[in-house]
Structure formats: C-alpha cells, structure tokens
Amino acid sequence: FMTQLSLLLILLCVSGLVPRSAAFVxxxxxxxxxxxxxxxxxxxxxxxxxxxxxxxxxxxxxxxxxxxxxxxxxxxxxxxxxxxxxxxxxxxxxxxxxxxxxxxxxxxxxxxxxxxxxxxxxxxxxxxxxxxxxxxxxxxxxxxxxxxxxxxxxxxxxxxxxxxxxxxxxxGPLMDTYWLYFLSIAFFIVTAASIAYFVFISANRLYSMSRHRRTEKRLKSEAKKAIRRLEVITLKRGDELTTSDAMCAVCIESYKAGEVVTVLTCDHVFHKACIEPWLLERRTCPMCKCDILKALGVEEDVKDDMSTSSPPEVTVITVTGGDALYEVPLNEPMSHEPEQQQHRYDNRAFVEDSEAPRG
Known part of the structure; x- marks a missing residue:
C-alpha cells in the first residue's frame, strides 16, 4: 500500500511539474x-x-x-x-x-x-x-x-x-542533467522511505504476532495449572445432576451416570471433556465468564490485550423438552446469581495440588 501511495505522490508531483516546465523546454x-x-x-x-x-x-x-x-x-x-x-x-x-x-x-x-x-x-x-x-x-x-x-x-x-x-x-528543466539527477534522487529517497516504512510495519506486526503467540502459550500453561486444581467428579446413579433436567451448556447434552464432570470456581458444572478445551482457549466460564485464573489465584506472567482471543458474544440456552428454561448472555452475569459469586474462594474446587481429585 505504501509503495503504491509513494508512486501516486511521485506521479502527482511530476504531473504538476511538467505543465509548469513545458513552457521552458x-x-x-x-x-x-x-x-x-x-x-x-x-x-x-x-x-x-x-x-x-x-x-x-x-x-x-x-x-x-x-x-x-x-x-x-x-x-x-x-x-x-x-x-x-x-x-x-x-x-x-x-x-x-x-x-x-x-x-x-x-x-x-x-x-x-x-x-x-x-x-x-x-x-x-x-x-x-x-x-x-x-x-x-x-x-x-x-x-x-x-x-x-x-x-x-x-x-x-x-x-x-x-x-x-x-x-x-x-x-529545459526536464531535459537538463541536473534536473534528471534531482528527479532520480527524489525517486530513490521516496522509494527508500517506502521500503523502510514497509519493513518497519512488517517487523512490528511480526513482533506483535510473536508476542501474542508467546502470551497465548503462557496463558494456556497457566490454564492447565488452573484446570488441574478444579474439582472433578464422576457422576453416580441417583446424583442430583443425573436425576434433574440439567444439561452441559457446552454440548447441550444431559448428564448421565458414569460421566466425568468438572466443577468450576463459580459452581457451574460441565462435562470434563467439553470444558477443558474451552478453558484452554478462553479461560472463562461459558455461563458467567468467571475468570478461573483470577479465581484460583494463578498469576499471569504477561498482562496483554487478549480482546482478539475473546469468545464471540453468543447466548447460551439450556432447554428441556423444547422449552427454554433460561438464557444467559456471556457479557453479563447471570441474573439469578449475585455478581460476587464470580470470585468465590470458599467452594470445594480449592483443593491442594497434592490432593487427588475425588471421583
């Protein structure tokens, strides 16, 4: 783009000079x-x-x-x-x-x-x-x-x-040697400036992309640490989740006995196989957007703008028998839960790293 702009500027300059100089040729x-x-x-x-x-x-x-x-x-x-x-x-x-x-x-x-x-x-x-x-x-x-x-x-x-x-x-001006030298030097200066600008922009973008990838890698590493600290439960016949109409908000499937579920710091429950890939990429609860890294006290190595990695603004709907029970926009806290529950520190998910998860 900059090269095209530079050429356009050169053409405009020359087109303005030629009519003025033509009378002196x-x-x-x-x-x-x-x-x-x-x-x-x-x-x-x-x-x-x-x-x-x-x-x-x-x-x-x-x-x-x-x-x-x-x-x-x-x-x-x-x-x-x-x-x-x-x-x-x-x-x-x-x-x-x-x-x-x-x-x-x-x-x-x-x-x-x-x-x-x-x-x-x-x-x-x-x-x-x-x-x-x-x-x-x-x-x-x-x-x-x-x-x-x-x-x-x-x-x-x-x-x-x-x-x-x-x-x-x-x-005349456009025919004399000094004028040709001037135009040649001006052209090379503009071209060199355009190339330098292009190199600078490209290097800056590559650096930003590399920093973004490093940040993502670090955050995924932190997310893995946080996931290991979450409570994991194997459902049994007669558990509340298996007998109720509750569904996993990720896969929209009902819970069955024998399935392994993960309890997040906000007490929302999901299939372990569904929620772990989600948390690795987004690190937030699909229901209330609770940040598990902050909730578990796992420090981030780098504070960066992760807006490009944020999940799209969607609505999660849990249904039973075709009738909607509730819908939760991800950019707002759940209406039936107080906002302070996003940062609870007194639930069963906070177990020591040395303890084995129940299941």
Whole structure:
C-alpha cells in the first residue's frame, strides 16, 4: 500500500511539474550555411547555434538568404527583400523596433520559407527564447548577433548564401542533467522511505504476532495449572445432576451416570471433556465468564490485550423438552446469581495440588 501511495505522490508531483516546465523546454537548431564566392569557391559553416521560437513549428527549412531593403529589422508589413522569386528563400532580419510577431508575419507574407532573427548589437552570439504569438504555422529561429551580422553583410556585398536549418536537441528543466539527477534522487529517497516504512510495519506486526503467540502459550500453561486444581467428579446413579433436567451448556447434552464432570470456581458444572478445551482457549466460564485464573489465584506472567482471543458474544440456552428454561448472555452475569459469586474462594474446587481429585 505504501509503495503504491509513494508512486501516486511521485506521479502527482511530476504531473504538476511538467505543465509548469513545458513552457521552458526549447529546441535548438542546426545551421548549415554555404557561402558561394565569386571565385566559384564555396565556404560552408555549420553549428548548433539557433533556437526555435516559442510559437514556431519545430521543423526543417532551407533556402537562399535574403535581407530586407532599407530597415534591417523588417518591421514594416510592406518590407521588400532582394530575392529570386523562383527559389525558396529565408528572411534574415535583425531584432528590434517591433515585436517578433510583426517582423515574422511581414516576412511570411512576402513568401519566405522561414525567418531567421539575429540578436541586437553588443550581445555577441547570445540568443533568447523569443515569443511570437499570432504567427500561425511560421517557422522561426533566433541566432546570435555576430553570426547574423556576418551573414547579412555577405548578402549585402553580393555573396549568395544558402542556409539549411535542421532540428537540434531539446533543452529545459526536464531535459537538463541536473534536473534528471534531482528527479532520480527524489525517486530513490521516496522509494527508500517506502521500503523502510514497509519493513518497519512488517517487523512490528511480526513482533506483535510473536508476542501474542508467546502470551497465548503462557496463558494456556497457566490454564492447565488452573484446570488441574478444579474439582472433578464422576457422576453416580441417583446424583442430583443425573436425576434433574440439567444439561452441559457446552454440548447441550444431559448428564448421565458414569460421566466425568468438572466443577468450576463459580459452581457451574460441565462435562470434563467439553470444558477443558474451552478453558484452554478462553479461560472463562461459558455461563458467567468467571475468570478461573483470577479465581484460583494463578498469576499471569504477561498482562496483554487478549480482546482478539475473546469468545464471540453468543447466548447460551439450556432447554428441556423444547422449552427454554433460561438464557444467559456471556457479557453479563447471570441474573439469578449475585455478581460476587464470580470470585468465590470458599467452594470445594480449592483443593491442594497434592490432593487427588475425588471421583
């Protein structure tokens, strides 16, 4: 149960963290840039130096690079690009002067296959995770200022530049190594705590069961001592028990001459073969629940809660000829006997251990 609870807690924690962390997971982009020089030489550069926009489709795109005429930020919806309309092209614009969404929508309206935004001056090759809502299915990435300025200047100087953009790797809290370490450590801590708790509960239950068995064994030993001190009688023809309608409350059978009966400390009589197994397990009179261990002064070695071993709450009924004479709930003293009789010490059952029982 604890293991299942721990797993549920882990799932709840992770399910709460994922939605919060999903917004911070971003994808990098691989850029392959080919510079076609006038001398027919081609210079190629590649790096994982781009970052897909937060609202961009994470997909590949390629084309010849075109820069805006005039304003390098390409903010105006009427911005024109020096490009070959028959070829796939990519808009290269500078960050600033307007929102990312405005410059991306302007370039996509002109037919660009994708938009590459390079950062502002004096930022080196650092990038940011740009947000551009309202750009539909546009594909946009950001690159650093140094790289973007170099490409833009090459295009302005007449160099043909072709760019291919490929999907890189995901990054963010759930992807970073430290976060995976944290989740792994948390999982192992919770698992170890669950196992430790399970071991503790199991050991405690085993100890309780072992103590209960030892207590039962001791009490049975004490009950055997007490049973040996009870008065045992062999019934004879003409005895009161054989001539009356009395019955053994355990087996509900009448007493007959020659049968051996046991007289308890409360003066209730039962067949010896019926009452001894009962007393070994319950140590109380079936009729009035008199505790024979207390009545006989036999000390218990261990005081323990024996509620699990108590006899079920039943009603003992003695009948004659189908008519009920009386019924005695075991959780109450008999109505026709005073309660103090449960602890009588002046009856014939108290004989010395050295005396042989009559019979």
């Amino acid at each position: 971003f994808w990098t982009a691989w850029l392959k840039t080919d510079y076609y020089q006038s001398s027919n030489d081609t210079v190629s550069k590649s790096c994982e130096c781009g970052v897909y926009g937060r609202n961009s489709e994470v997909a590949e795109f390629s084309g010849f690079v075109a820069v805006p005429k005039g304003d390098p930020t390409g903010c105006s919806p009427y911005t024109s690009y020096d490009r070959n309309s028959s070829q796939e092209w990519i808009a290269l614009v500078k960050r600033g002067n307007c929102t990312f969404s405005e410059k991306i929508n302007a370039a996509m309206h002109q037919g660009a296959a994708g938009v590459v935004v390079y950062n502002v001056d004096d930022t080196g090759n650092s990038t940011t995770y740009m947000s551009h809502p309202g750009t539909g299915d546009a594909i946009a990435i950001m690159i650093g200022n140094i790289q973007g300025t170099e490409i833009a200047n090459s295009v302005k100087n007449g160099t043909v530049v072709h760019m291919s953009v490929h999907v890189g790797n995901p990054h």
